[in-house]
Amino acid sequence: MRGSNRYAGAMFLYGPNSPAPDLTLAMQFLIDDLRFDGRRVDWVALKNGSLRLRLQGHELVLALTDSPLPPHAFQGVLRPRSSARPQTADAAQSGDGDAVPGRTDLARGRVLHTLRHHPFALSVLLRPRCMSDDERPDTALLSLVRECRALVEPVIEAAPPAAVIWQPGTVAFTCEEFLASRAESLIHPGDRDRPLQLTTEDERPRHRPNMRGAGSGQPAQAIALEAAAALPQMGEPSSETALAVADTPDDIASASRNDRAARRSAGHLFGKRDAQDRPVTLPRPHRADARLAEAMRAGPSPQEVAEARARQRRLNLARVANVTTIAVWYSIYFKPFVSLF
Structure with missing residues:
Protein backbone atom coordinates (compact mmCIF):
# COMPACT_ATOMS: atom_id res chain seq x y z
CA MET A 1 0.00 0.00 0.00
CA ARG A 2 1.23 3.43 -0.87
CA GLY A 3 0.11 7.00 -0.18
CA SER A 4 -3.37 7.40 1.27
CA ASN A 5 -3.85 3.62 1.25
CA ARG A 6 -1.45 3.31 4.17
CA TYR A 7 -3.90 4.66 6.73
CA ALA A 8 -7.59 5.03 7.52
CA GLY A 9 -9.28 7.20 10.07
CA ALA A 10 -12.00 9.65 10.95
CA MET A 11 -12.55 13.06 12.49
CA PHE A 12 -15.36 13.17 15.05
CA LEU A 13 -17.04 16.57 15.45
CA TYR A 14 -19.33 17.20 18.41
CA GLY A 15 -22.30 19.49 18.74
CA PRO A 16 -22.36 22.71 20.78
CA ASN A 17 -24.22 21.04 23.67
CA SER A 18 -22.27 17.77 23.66
CA PRO A 19 -19.92 16.94 26.54
CA ALA A 20 -16.22 16.51 25.95
CA PRO A 21 -15.19 12.99 24.89
CA ASP A 22 -13.88 10.80 27.69
CA LEU A 23 -10.78 9.03 26.39
CA THR A 24 -10.65 6.79 29.46
CA LEU A 25 -14.12 5.45 28.72
CA ALA A 26 -13.22 5.05 25.05
CA MET A 27 -10.11 3.09 26.06
CA GLN A 28 -12.19 0.78 28.26
CA PHE A 29 -14.69 0.13 25.47
CA LEU A 30 -11.91 -0.52 22.96
CA ILE A 31 -10.09 -2.98 25.21
CA ASP A 32 -13.36 -4.76 26.06
CA ASP A 33 -14.21 -5.25 22.38
CA LEU A 34 -10.70 -6.37 21.49
CA ARG A 35 -10.70 -8.94 24.29
CA PHE A 36 -14.15 -10.10 23.18
CA ASP A 37 -12.71 -10.70 19.69
CA GLY A 38 -9.76 -12.60 21.18
CA ARG A 39 -7.18 -10.03 20.12
CA ARG A 40 -4.13 -8.99 22.09
CA VAL A 41 -3.28 -5.40 23.00
CA ASP A 42 0.50 -5.04 23.09
CA TRP A 43 0.79 -1.47 24.38
CA VAL A 44 -1.50 1.31 25.66
CA ALA A 45 -0.63 4.95 26.39
CA LEU A 46 -3.15 7.53 27.64
CA LYS A 47 -1.76 11.00 28.34
CA ASN A 48 -2.13 14.66 27.36
CA GLY A 49 -5.42 14.25 25.54
CA SER A 50 -4.24 11.37 23.35
CA LEU A 51 -4.67 7.60 23.36
CA ARG A 52 -2.44 5.12 21.55
CA LEU A 53 -2.98 1.38 21.26
CA ARG A 54 -0.83 -1.22 19.58
CA LEU A 55 -2.62 -4.39 18.66
CA GLN A 56 -1.97 -7.29 16.34
CA GLY A 57 -0.72 -5.77 13.11
CA HIS A 58 -2.10 -2.25 13.64
CA GLU A 59 -1.59 0.91 15.66
CA LEU A 60 -4.53 3.11 16.69
CA VAL A 61 -4.13 6.76 17.69
CA LEU A 62 -6.82 9.04 19.18
CA ALA A 63 -6.15 12.75 19.66
CA LEU A 64 -8.55 15.22 21.30
CA THR A 65 -8.69 18.86 20.20
CA ASP A 66 -10.36 20.98 22.89
CA SER A 67 -10.98 23.98 20.59
CA PRO A 68 -12.86 24.47 17.29
CA LEU A 69 -10.97 23.74 14.11
CA PRO A 70 -10.43 26.67 11.70
CA PRO A 71 -12.78 26.92 8.68
CA HIS A 72 -9.97 26.32 6.18
CA ALA A 73 -9.45 22.87 7.72
CA PHE A 74 -12.71 21.73 6.09
CA GLN A 75 -11.84 22.71 2.53
CA GLY A 76 -12.52 19.82 0.18
CA VAL A 77 -14.96 18.04 2.50
CA LEU A 78 -17.59 16.21 0.45
CA ARG A 79 -20.87 14.46 1.03
CA PRO A 80 -21.47 10.83 -0.02
CA ARG A 81 -23.14 10.25 -3.34
CA SER A 82 -26.84 9.47 -3.42
CA SER A 83 -26.19 5.94 -4.67
CA ALA A 84 -23.75 5.18 -1.81
CA ARG A 85 -25.70 6.93 0.94
CA PRO A 86 -27.47 4.68 3.48
CA GLN A 87 -31.20 5.02 4.10
CA THR A 88 -31.63 6.97 7.35
CA ALA A 89 -34.42 8.90 9.03
CA ASP A 90 -33.15 12.21 7.63
CA ALA A 91 -33.07 10.83 4.10
CA ALA A 92 -36.61 9.49 4.47
CA GLN A 93 -37.93 12.85 5.71
CA SER A 94 -36.11 14.95 3.12
CA GLY A 95 -36.68 12.58 0.23
CA ASP A 96 -32.97 12.25 -0.59
CA GLY A 97 -32.31 15.91 -1.17
CA ASP A 98 -29.09 15.52 -3.16
CA ALA A 99 -30.91 13.60 -5.85
CA VAL A 100 -33.66 16.24 -6.16
CA PRO A 101 -32.21 19.79 -6.06
CA GLY A 102 -35.52 21.33 -5.08
CA ARG A 103 -35.69 19.48 -1.78
CA THR A 104 -33.77 20.08 1.41
CA ASP A 105 -31.16 17.60 2.62
CA LEU A 106 -31.54 17.55 6.40
CA ALA A 107 -28.36 15.54 6.93
CA ARG A 108 -26.37 18.00 4.82
CA GLY A 109 -27.67 20.90 6.89
CA ARG A 110 -26.80 19.15 10.14
CA VAL A 111 -23.29 18.40 8.93
CA LEU A 112 -22.76 22.04 7.92
CA HIS A 113 -24.09 23.22 11.29
CA THR A 114 -21.67 20.89 13.09
CA LEU A 115 -18.74 22.06 10.97
CA ARG A 116 -19.47 25.67 11.89
CA HIS A 117 -20.33 25.31 15.58
CA HIS A 118 -18.36 22.34 16.94
CA PRO A 119 -16.56 23.12 20.25
CA PHE A 120 -14.03 20.26 20.04
CA ALA A 121 -13.02 17.38 17.79
CA LEU A 122 -11.57 13.89 18.17
CA SER A 123 -9.32 12.46 15.46
CA VAL A 124 -8.86 8.71 14.99
CA LEU A 125 -6.07 7.23 12.88
CA LEU A 126 -5.33 3.57 12.15
CA ARG A 127 -2.23 2.43 10.30
CA PRO A 128 -0.76 -1.03 9.75
CA ARG A 129 2.44 -1.87 11.59
CA CYS A 130 3.71 -4.25 8.91
CA MET A 131 3.30 -3.80 5.16
CA SER A 132 2.59 -6.71 2.82
CA ASP A 133 3.69 -6.21 -0.79
CA ASP A 134 1.98 -9.41 -1.94
CA GLU A 135 -1.53 -8.13 -1.23
CA ARG A 136 -3.27 -6.05 -3.89
CA PRO A 137 -3.74 -2.35 -3.05
CA ASP A 138 -7.54 -2.42 -3.34
CA THR A 139 -7.82 -5.52 -1.16
CA ALA A 140 -5.43 -4.09 1.41
CA LEU A 141 -7.34 -0.80 1.54
CA LEU A 142 -10.68 -2.57 2.01
CA SER A 143 -9.21 -4.71 4.80
CA LEU A 144 -7.81 -1.62 6.52
CA VAL A 145 -11.13 0.24 6.19
CA ARG A 146 -13.00 -2.73 7.68
CA GLU A 147 -10.62 -2.83 10.62
CA CYS A 148 -10.90 0.91 11.23
CA ARG A 149 -14.69 0.81 10.82
CA ALA A 150 -14.89 -1.85 13.53
CA LEU A 151 -12.49 -0.08 15.90
CA VAL A 152 -14.27 3.28 15.82
CA GLU A 153 -17.58 1.72 16.89
CA PRO A 154 -16.66 1.50 20.60
CA VAL A 155 -15.31 5.06 20.41
CA ILE A 156 -18.67 6.23 19.05
CA GLU A 157 -20.45 4.34 21.83
CA ALA A 158 -18.28 6.03 24.44
CA ALA A 159 -18.60 9.55 22.93
CA PRO A 160 -21.29 9.82 20.21
CA PRO A 161 -20.36 12.59 17.75
CA ALA A 162 -22.65 14.78 15.67
CA ALA A 163 -20.68 14.40 12.42
CA VAL A 164 -17.95 12.10 11.11
CA ILE A 165 -15.42 13.03 8.42
CA TRP A 166 -14.05 9.79 7.02
CA GLN A 167 -10.57 9.30 5.59
CA PRO A 168 -9.48 8.46 2.94
CA GLY A 169 -11.94 10.41 0.81
CA THR A 170 -12.75 13.33 3.16
CA VAL A 171 -16.45 12.42 3.14
CA ALA A 172 -18.69 13.86 5.87
CA PHE A 173 -21.49 11.78 7.42
CA THR A 174 -23.88 12.26 10.25
CA CYS A 175 -23.40 9.75 13.06
CA GLU A 176 -26.54 7.87 11.96
CA GLU A 177 -25.34 7.68 8.35
CA PHE A 178 -21.90 6.45 9.37
CA LEU A 179 -23.22 3.67 11.59
CA ALA A 180 -25.54 2.56 8.76
CA SER A 181 -22.65 2.43 6.23
CA ARG A 182 -20.55 -0.64 5.57
CA ALA A 183 -16.87 -0.67 4.74
CA GLU A 184 -17.56 -1.28 1.04
CA SER A 185 -19.47 2.02 0.79
CA LEU A 186 -16.89 4.00 2.79
CA ILE A 187 -14.22 3.55 0.13
CA HIS A 188 -16.39 5.22 -2.53
CA PRO A 189 -15.42 8.83 -3.38
CA GLY A 190 -17.67 11.70 -2.39
CA ASP A 191 -19.93 13.85 -4.54
CA ARG A 192 -17.61 16.41 -6.12
CA ASP A 193 -20.48 18.08 -7.98
CA ARG A 194 -21.92 19.45 -4.73
CA PRO A 195 -19.09 20.08 -2.24
CA LEU A 196 -19.79 21.43 1.22
CA GLN A 197 -19.41 25.22 1.09
CA LEU A 198 -18.31 26.31 4.56
CA THR A 199 -18.20 30.11 4.54
CA THR A 200 -16.81 32.25 7.33
CA GLU A 201 -18.93 34.07 9.88
CA ASP A 202 -18.46 37.43 8.11
CA GLU A 203 -19.66 36.09 4.77
CA ARG A 204 -22.75 34.34 6.10
CA PRO A 205 -25.94 36.36 5.56
CA ARG A 206 -27.99 37.04 8.65
CA HIS A 207 -31.73 37.58 8.24
CA ARG A 208 -33.43 38.20 11.54
CA PRO A 209 -37.12 37.26 11.65
CA ASN A 210 -39.77 39.92 12.04
CA MET A 211 -40.55 39.47 15.74
CA ARG A 212 -43.25 42.17 15.70
CA GLY A 213 -46.51 42.33 13.86
CA ALA A 214 -46.70 44.22 10.59
CA GLY A 215 -46.80 47.75 12.01
CA SER A 216 -48.85 46.69 15.03
CA GLY A 217 -46.07 47.03 17.60
CA GLN A 218 -47.04 43.71 19.19
CA PRO A 219 -44.20 42.38 21.40
CA ALA A 220 -42.30 39.22 20.52
CA GLN A 221 -43.47 37.31 23.61
CA ALA A 222 -47.13 37.76 22.68
CA ILE A 223 -46.46 36.57 19.12
CA ALA A 224 -44.67 33.48 20.45
CA LEU A 225 -47.58 32.66 22.77
CA GLU A 226 -50.06 33.01 19.93
CA ALA A 227 -47.94 30.75 17.71
CA ALA A 228 -47.73 28.12 20.45
CA ALA A 229 -51.49 28.25 20.98
CA ALA A 230 -52.08 27.75 17.25
CA LEU A 231 -50.11 24.49 17.21
CA PRO A 232 -52.18 21.27 17.24
CA GLN A 233 -52.47 19.72 20.67
CA MET A 234 -51.09 16.23 21.13
CA GLY A 235 -53.47 13.66 22.58
CA GLU A 236 -52.87 12.00 25.91
CA PRO A 237 -51.27 8.56 25.73
CA SER A 238 -53.55 5.62 26.25
CA SER A 239 -53.50 3.64 29.47
CA GLU A 240 -52.14 0.54 27.72
CA THR A 241 -49.19 2.48 26.33
CA ALA A 242 -48.49 4.06 29.71
CA LEU A 243 -48.56 0.66 31.44
CA ALA A 244 -46.28 -0.83 28.78
CA VAL A 245 -43.77 1.97 29.27
CA ALA A 246 -43.99 1.70 33.06
CA ASP A 247 -43.40 -2.07 32.98
CA THR A 248 -40.33 -1.79 30.75
CA PRO A 249 -37.17 -2.71 32.70
CA ASP A 250 -34.37 -0.20 32.92
CA ASP A 251 -31.93 -2.54 31.13
CA ILE A 252 -34.27 -2.71 28.12
CA ALA A 253 -35.22 0.96 28.15
CA SER A 254 -31.56 2.04 28.02
CA ALA A 255 -29.86 -0.72 26.07
CA SER A 256 -26.82 1.26 24.97
CA ARG A 257 -23.54 0.35 26.57
CA ASN A 258 -22.87 4.01 27.32
CA ASP A 259 -25.94 4.12 29.61
CA ARG A 260 -24.98 0.86 31.29
CA ALA A 261 -21.47 2.15 31.94
CA ALA A 262 -22.86 5.35 33.48
CA ARG A 263 -24.86 3.32 36.02
CA ARG A 264 -21.84 1.29 37.11
CA SER A 265 -19.69 2.48 39.98
CA ALA A 266 -15.94 2.84 39.95
CA GLY A 267 -15.64 -0.09 42.34
CA HIS A 268 -16.16 -2.48 39.43
CA LEU A 269 -12.68 -1.60 38.23
CA PHE A 270 -11.16 -3.30 41.28
CA GLY A 271 -12.65 -6.76 40.83
CA LYS A 272 -15.57 -6.61 43.26
CA ARG A 273 -18.36 -9.11 43.16
CA ASP A 274 -20.73 -6.78 41.34
CA ALA A 275 -18.35 -6.71 38.39
CA GLN A 276 -19.48 -10.24 37.48
CA ASP A 277 -22.96 -8.89 36.70
CA ARG A 278 -21.66 -6.53 34.02
CA PRO A 279 -23.50 -7.17 30.75
CA VAL A 280 -21.50 -8.56 27.89
CA THR A 281 -20.38 -6.35 25.05
CA LEU A 282 -22.77 -5.56 22.26
CA PRO A 283 -22.83 -8.20 19.50
CA ARG A 284 -21.05 -7.30 16.29
CA PRO A 285 -22.06 -9.78 13.58
CA HIS A 286 -19.98 -8.05 10.90
CA ARG A 287 -16.80 -9.09 12.77
CA ALA A 288 -17.74 -12.78 12.84
CA ASP A 289 -16.50 -13.42 9.31
CA ALA A 290 -13.16 -11.77 10.09
CA ARG A 291 -12.75 -13.82 13.28
CA LEU A 292 -13.55 -17.03 11.39
CA ALA A 293 -11.07 -16.19 8.63
CA GLU A 294 -8.39 -15.40 11.21
CA ALA A 295 -9.05 -18.68 13.01
CA MET A 296 -8.75 -20.62 9.75
CA ARG A 297 -5.53 -18.80 8.86
CA ALA A 298 -4.13 -19.63 12.31
CA GLY A 299 -3.69 -23.30 11.31
Whole structure:
Protein backbone atom coordinates (compact mmCIF):
# COMPACT_ATOMS: atom_id res chain seq x y z
CA MET A 1 0.00 0.00 0.00
CA ARG A 2 1.23 3.43 -0.87
CA GLY A 3 0.11 7.00 -0.18
CA SER A 4 -3.37 7.40 1.27
CA ASN A 5 -3.85 3.62 1.25
CA ARG A 6 -1.45 3.31 4.17
CA TYR A 7 -3.90 4.66 6.73
CA ALA A 8 -7.59 5.03 7.52
CA GLY A 9 -9.28 7.20 10.07
CA ALA A 10 -12.00 9.65 10.95
CA MET A 11 -12.55 13.06 12.49
CA PHE A 12 -15.36 13.17 15.05
CA LEU A 13 -17.04 16.57 15.45
CA TYR A 14 -19.33 17.20 18.41
CA GLY A 15 -22.30 19.49 18.74
CA PRO A 16 -22.36 22.71 20.78
CA ASN A 17 -24.22 21.04 23.67
CA SER A 18 -22.27 17.77 23.66
CA PRO A 19 -19.92 16.94 26.54
CA ALA A 20 -16.22 16.51 25.95
CA PRO A 21 -15.19 12.99 24.89
CA ASP A 22 -13.88 10.80 27.69
CA LEU A 23 -10.78 9.03 26.39
CA THR A 24 -10.65 6.79 29.46
CA LEU A 25 -14.12 5.45 28.72
CA ALA A 26 -13.22 5.05 25.05
CA MET A 27 -10.11 3.09 26.06
CA GLN A 28 -12.19 0.78 28.26
CA PHE A 29 -14.69 0.13 25.47
CA LEU A 30 -11.91 -0.52 22.96
CA ILE A 31 -10.09 -2.98 25.21
CA ASP A 32 -13.36 -4.76 26.06
CA ASP A 33 -14.21 -5.25 22.38
CA LEU A 34 -10.70 -6.37 21.49
CA ARG A 35 -10.70 -8.94 24.29
CA PHE A 36 -14.15 -10.10 23.18
CA ASP A 37 -12.71 -10.70 19.69
CA GLY A 38 -9.76 -12.60 21.18
CA ARG A 39 -7.18 -10.03 20.12
CA ARG A 40 -4.13 -8.99 22.09
CA VAL A 41 -3.28 -5.40 23.00
CA ASP A 42 0.50 -5.04 23.09
CA TRP A 43 0.79 -1.47 24.38
CA VAL A 44 -1.50 1.31 25.66
CA ALA A 45 -0.63 4.95 26.39
CA LEU A 46 -3.15 7.53 27.64
CA LYS A 47 -1.76 11.00 28.34
CA ASN A 48 -2.13 14.66 27.36
CA GLY A 49 -5.42 14.25 25.54
CA SER A 50 -4.24 11.37 23.35
CA LEU A 51 -4.67 7.60 23.36
CA ARG A 52 -2.44 5.12 21.55
CA LEU A 53 -2.98 1.38 21.26
CA ARG A 54 -0.83 -1.22 19.58
CA LEU A 55 -2.62 -4.39 18.66
CA GLN A 56 -1.97 -7.29 16.34
CA GLY A 57 -0.72 -5.77 13.11
CA HIS A 58 -2.10 -2.25 13.64
CA GLU A 59 -1.59 0.91 15.66
CA LEU A 60 -4.53 3.11 16.69
CA VAL A 61 -4.13 6.76 17.69
CA LEU A 62 -6.82 9.04 19.18
CA ALA A 63 -6.15 12.75 19.66
CA LEU A 64 -8.55 15.22 21.30
CA THR A 65 -8.69 18.86 20.20
CA ASP A 66 -10.36 20.98 22.89
CA SER A 67 -10.98 23.98 20.59
CA PRO A 68 -12.86 24.47 17.29
CA LEU A 69 -10.97 23.74 14.11
CA PRO A 70 -10.43 26.67 11.70
CA PRO A 71 -12.78 26.92 8.68
CA HIS A 72 -9.97 26.32 6.18
CA ALA A 73 -9.45 22.87 7.72
CA PHE A 74 -12.71 21.73 6.09
CA GLN A 75 -11.84 22.71 2.53
CA GLY A 76 -12.52 19.82 0.18
CA VAL A 77 -14.96 18.04 2.50
CA LEU A 78 -17.59 16.21 0.45
CA ARG A 79 -20.87 14.46 1.03
CA PRO A 80 -21.47 10.83 -0.02
CA ARG A 81 -23.14 10.25 -3.34
CA SER A 82 -26.84 9.47 -3.42
CA SER A 83 -26.19 5.94 -4.67
CA ALA A 84 -23.75 5.18 -1.81
CA ARG A 85 -25.70 6.93 0.94
CA PRO A 86 -27.47 4.68 3.48
CA GLN A 87 -31.20 5.02 4.10
CA THR A 88 -31.63 6.97 7.35
CA ALA A 89 -34.42 8.90 9.03
CA ASP A 90 -33.15 12.21 7.63
CA ALA A 91 -33.07 10.83 4.10
CA ALA A 92 -36.61 9.49 4.47
CA GLN A 93 -37.93 12.85 5.71
CA SER A 94 -36.11 14.95 3.12
CA GLY A 95 -36.68 12.58 0.23
CA ASP A 96 -32.97 12.25 -0.59
CA GLY A 97 -32.31 15.91 -1.17
CA ASP A 98 -29.09 15.52 -3.16
CA ALA A 99 -30.91 13.60 -5.85
CA VAL A 100 -33.66 16.24 -6.16
CA PRO A 101 -32.21 19.79 -6.06
CA GLY A 102 -35.52 21.33 -5.08
CA ARG A 103 -35.69 19.48 -1.78
CA THR A 104 -33.77 20.08 1.41
CA ASP A 105 -31.16 17.60 2.62
CA LEU A 106 -31.54 17.55 6.40
CA ALA A 107 -28.36 15.54 6.93
CA ARG A 108 -26.37 18.00 4.82
CA GLY A 109 -27.67 20.90 6.89
CA ARG A 110 -26.80 19.15 10.14
CA VAL A 111 -23.29 18.40 8.93
CA LEU A 112 -22.76 22.04 7.92
CA HIS A 113 -24.09 23.22 11.29
CA THR A 114 -21.67 20.89 13.09
CA LEU A 115 -18.74 22.06 10.97
CA ARG A 116 -19.47 25.67 11.89
CA HIS A 117 -20.33 25.31 15.58
CA HIS A 118 -18.36 22.34 16.94
CA PRO A 119 -16.56 23.12 20.25
CA PHE A 120 -14.03 20.26 20.04
CA ALA A 121 -13.02 17.38 17.79
CA LEU A 122 -11.57 13.89 18.17
CA SER A 123 -9.32 12.46 15.46
CA VAL A 124 -8.86 8.71 14.99
CA LEU A 125 -6.07 7.23 12.88
CA LEU A 126 -5.33 3.57 12.15
CA ARG A 127 -2.23 2.43 10.30
CA PRO A 128 -0.76 -1.03 9.75
CA ARG A 129 2.44 -1.87 11.59
CA CYS A 130 3.71 -4.25 8.91
CA MET A 131 3.30 -3.80 5.16
CA SER A 132 2.59 -6.71 2.82
CA ASP A 133 3.69 -6.21 -0.79
CA ASP A 134 1.98 -9.41 -1.94
CA GLU A 135 -1.53 -8.13 -1.23
CA ARG A 136 -3.27 -6.05 -3.89
CA PRO A 137 -3.74 -2.35 -3.05
CA ASP A 138 -7.54 -2.42 -3.34
CA THR A 139 -7.82 -5.52 -1.16
CA ALA A 140 -5.43 -4.09 1.41
CA LEU A 141 -7.34 -0.80 1.54
CA LEU A 142 -10.68 -2.57 2.01
CA SER A 143 -9.21 -4.71 4.80
CA LEU A 144 -7.81 -1.62 6.52
CA VAL A 145 -11.13 0.24 6.19
CA ARG A 146 -13.00 -2.73 7.68
CA GLU A 147 -10.62 -2.83 10.62
CA CYS A 148 -10.90 0.91 11.23
CA ARG A 149 -14.69 0.81 10.82
CA ALA A 150 -14.89 -1.85 13.53
CA LEU A 151 -12.49 -0.08 15.90
CA VAL A 152 -14.27 3.28 15.82
CA GLU A 153 -17.58 1.72 16.89
CA PRO A 154 -16.66 1.50 20.60
CA VAL A 155 -15.31 5.06 20.41
CA ILE A 156 -18.67 6.23 19.05
CA GLU A 157 -20.45 4.34 21.83
CA ALA A 158 -18.28 6.03 24.44
CA ALA A 159 -18.60 9.55 22.93
CA PRO A 160 -21.29 9.82 20.21
CA PRO A 161 -20.36 12.59 17.75
CA ALA A 162 -22.65 14.78 15.67
CA ALA A 163 -20.68 14.40 12.42
CA VAL A 164 -17.95 12.10 11.11
CA ILE A 165 -15.42 13.03 8.42
CA TRP A 166 -14.05 9.79 7.02
CA GLN A 167 -10.57 9.30 5.59
CA PRO A 168 -9.48 8.46 2.94
CA GLY A 169 -11.94 10.41 0.81
CA THR A 170 -12.75 13.33 3.16
CA VAL A 171 -16.45 12.42 3.14
CA ALA A 172 -18.69 13.86 5.87
CA PHE A 173 -21.49 11.78 7.42
CA THR A 174 -23.88 12.26 10.25
CA CYS A 175 -23.40 9.75 13.06
CA GLU A 176 -26.54 7.87 11.96
CA GLU A 177 -25.34 7.68 8.35
CA PHE A 178 -21.90 6.45 9.37
CA LEU A 179 -23.22 3.67 11.59
CA ALA A 180 -25.54 2.56 8.76
CA SER A 181 -22.65 2.43 6.23
CA ARG A 182 -20.55 -0.64 5.57
CA ALA A 183 -16.87 -0.67 4.74
CA GLU A 184 -17.56 -1.28 1.04
CA SER A 185 -19.47 2.02 0.79
CA LEU A 186 -16.89 4.00 2.79
CA ILE A 187 -14.22 3.55 0.13
CA HIS A 188 -16.39 5.22 -2.53
CA PRO A 189 -15.42 8.83 -3.38
CA GLY A 190 -17.67 11.70 -2.39
CA ASP A 191 -19.93 13.85 -4.54
CA ARG A 192 -17.61 16.41 -6.12
CA ASP A 193 -20.48 18.08 -7.98
CA ARG A 194 -21.92 19.45 -4.73
CA PRO A 195 -19.09 20.08 -2.24
CA LEU A 196 -19.79 21.43 1.22
CA GLN A 197 -19.41 25.22 1.09
CA LEU A 198 -18.31 26.31 4.56
CA THR A 199 -18.20 30.11 4.54
CA THR A 200 -16.81 32.25 7.33
CA GLU A 201 -18.93 34.07 9.88
CA ASP A 202 -18.46 37.43 8.11
CA GLU A 203 -19.66 36.09 4.77
CA ARG A 204 -22.75 34.34 6.10
CA PRO A 205 -25.94 36.36 5.56
CA ARG A 206 -27.99 37.04 8.65
CA HIS A 207 -31.73 37.58 8.24
CA ARG A 208 -33.43 38.20 11.54
CA PRO A 209 -37.12 37.26 11.65
CA ASN A 210 -39.77 39.92 12.04
CA MET A 211 -40.55 39.47 15.74
CA ARG A 212 -43.25 42.17 15.70
CA GLY A 213 -46.51 42.33 13.86
CA ALA A 214 -46.70 44.22 10.59
CA GLY A 215 -46.80 47.75 12.01
CA SER A 216 -48.85 46.69 15.03
CA GLY A 217 -46.07 47.03 17.60
CA GLN A 218 -47.04 43.71 19.19
CA PRO A 219 -44.20 42.38 21.40
CA ALA A 220 -42.30 39.22 20.52
CA GLN A 221 -43.47 37.31 23.61
CA ALA A 222 -47.13 37.76 22.68
CA ILE A 223 -46.46 36.57 19.12
CA ALA A 224 -44.67 33.48 20.45
CA LEU A 225 -47.58 32.66 22.77
CA GLU A 226 -50.06 33.01 19.93
CA ALA A 227 -47.94 30.75 17.71
CA ALA A 228 -47.73 28.12 20.45
CA ALA A 229 -51.49 28.25 20.98
CA ALA A 230 -52.08 27.75 17.25
CA LEU A 231 -50.11 24.49 17.21
CA PRO A 232 -52.18 21.27 17.24
CA GLN A 233 -52.47 19.72 20.67
CA MET A 234 -51.09 16.23 21.13
CA GLY A 235 -53.47 13.66 22.58
CA GLU A 236 -52.87 12.00 25.91
CA PRO A 237 -51.27 8.56 25.73
CA SER A 238 -53.55 5.62 26.25
CA SER A 239 -53.50 3.64 29.47
CA GLU A 240 -52.14 0.54 27.72
CA THR A 241 -49.19 2.48 26.33
CA ALA A 242 -48.49 4.06 29.71
CA LEU A 243 -48.56 0.66 31.44
CA ALA A 244 -46.28 -0.83 28.78
CA VAL A 245 -43.77 1.97 29.27
CA ALA A 246 -43.99 1.70 33.06
CA ASP A 247 -43.40 -2.07 32.98
CA THR A 248 -40.33 -1.79 30.75
CA PRO A 249 -37.17 -2.71 32.70
CA ASP A 250 -34.37 -0.20 32.92
CA ASP A 251 -31.93 -2.54 31.13
CA ILE A 252 -34.27 -2.71 28.12
CA ALA A 253 -35.22 0.96 28.15
CA SER A 254 -31.56 2.04 28.02
CA ALA A 255 -29.86 -0.72 26.07
CA SER A 256 -26.82 1.26 24.97
CA ARG A 257 -23.54 0.35 26.57
CA ASN A 258 -22.87 4.01 27.32
CA ASP A 259 -25.94 4.12 29.61
CA ARG A 260 -24.98 0.86 31.29
CA ALA A 261 -21.47 2.15 31.94
CA ALA A 262 -22.86 5.35 33.48
CA ARG A 263 -24.86 3.32 36.02
CA ARG A 264 -21.84 1.29 37.11
CA SER A 265 -19.69 2.48 39.98
CA ALA A 266 -15.94 2.84 39.95
CA GLY A 267 -15.64 -0.09 42.34
CA HIS A 268 -16.16 -2.48 39.43
CA LEU A 269 -12.68 -1.60 38.23
CA PHE A 270 -11.16 -3.30 41.28
CA GLY A 271 -12.65 -6.76 40.83
CA LYS A 272 -15.57 -6.61 43.26
CA ARG A 273 -18.36 -9.11 43.16
CA ASP A 274 -20.73 -6.78 41.34
CA ALA A 275 -18.35 -6.71 38.39
CA GLN A 276 -19.48 -10.24 37.48
CA ASP A 277 -22.96 -8.89 36.70
CA ARG A 278 -21.66 -6.53 34.02
CA PRO A 279 -23.50 -7.17 30.75
CA VAL A 280 -21.50 -8.56 27.89
CA THR A 281 -20.38 -6.35 25.05
CA LEU A 282 -22.77 -5.56 22.26
CA PRO A 283 -22.83 -8.20 19.50
CA ARG A 284 -21.05 -7.30 16.29
CA PRO A 285 -22.06 -9.78 13.58
CA HIS A 286 -19.98 -8.05 10.90
CA ARG A 287 -16.80 -9.09 12.77
CA ALA A 288 -17.74 -12.78 12.84
CA ASP A 289 -16.50 -13.42 9.31
CA ALA A 290 -13.16 -11.77 10.09
CA ARG A 291 -12.75 -13.82 13.28
CA LEU A 292 -13.55 -17.03 11.39
CA ALA A 293 -11.07 -16.19 8.63
CA GLU A 294 -8.39 -15.40 11.21
CA ALA A 295 -9.05 -18.68 13.01
CA MET A 296 -8.75 -20.62 9.75
CA ARG A 297 -5.53 -18.80 8.86
CA ALA A 298 -4.13 -19.63 12.31
CA GLY A 299 -3.69 -23.30 11.31
CA PRO A 300 -0.40 -24.46 9.78
CA SER A 301 -0.12 -24.50 6.01
CA PRO A 302 0.57 -27.77 4.09
CA GLN A 303 4.12 -26.62 3.44
CA GLU A 304 4.75 -26.09 7.15
CA VAL A 305 3.30 -29.55 7.91
CA ALA A 306 5.61 -31.19 5.34
CA GLU A 307 8.65 -29.36 6.73
CA ALA A 308 7.77 -30.45 10.28
CA ARG A 309 7.46 -34.09 9.21
CA ALA A 310 10.81 -34.00 7.38
CA ARG A 311 12.45 -32.44 10.43
CA GLN A 312 11.01 -35.20 12.64
CA ARG A 313 12.33 -37.90 10.30
CA ARG A 314 15.82 -36.38 10.44
CA LEU A 315 15.67 -36.32 14.23
CA ASN A 316 14.61 -39.98 14.35
CA LEU A 317 17.50 -41.01 12.07
CA ALA A 318 19.93 -39.05 14.24
CA ARG A 319 18.65 -40.81 17.36
CA VAL A 320 19.10 -44.25 15.73
CA ALA A 321 22.64 -43.32 14.65
CA ASN A 322 23.52 -42.20 18.18
CA VAL A 323 22.22 -45.43 19.72
CA THR A 324 24.15 -47.51 17.16
CA THR A 325 27.36 -45.60 17.86
CA ILE A 326 27.03 -46.19 21.60
CA ALA A 327 26.43 -49.92 21.08
CA VAL A 328 29.48 -50.28 18.83
CA TRP A 329 31.66 -48.35 21.29
CA TYR A 330 30.47 -50.57 24.14
CA SER A 331 31.22 -53.80 22.25
CA ILE A 332 34.68 -52.69 21.11
CA TYR A 333 36.15 -50.81 24.08
CA PHE A 334 34.12 -51.28 27.22
CA LYS A 335 33.62 -55.07 27.09
CA PRO A 336 37.37 -56.02 26.74
CA PHE A 337 38.23 -53.52 29.46
CA VAL A 338 35.78 -55.19 31.87
CA SER A 339 37.16 -58.69 31.07
CA LEU A 340 40.62 -57.70 32.40
CA PHE A 341 39.23 -57.51 35.92
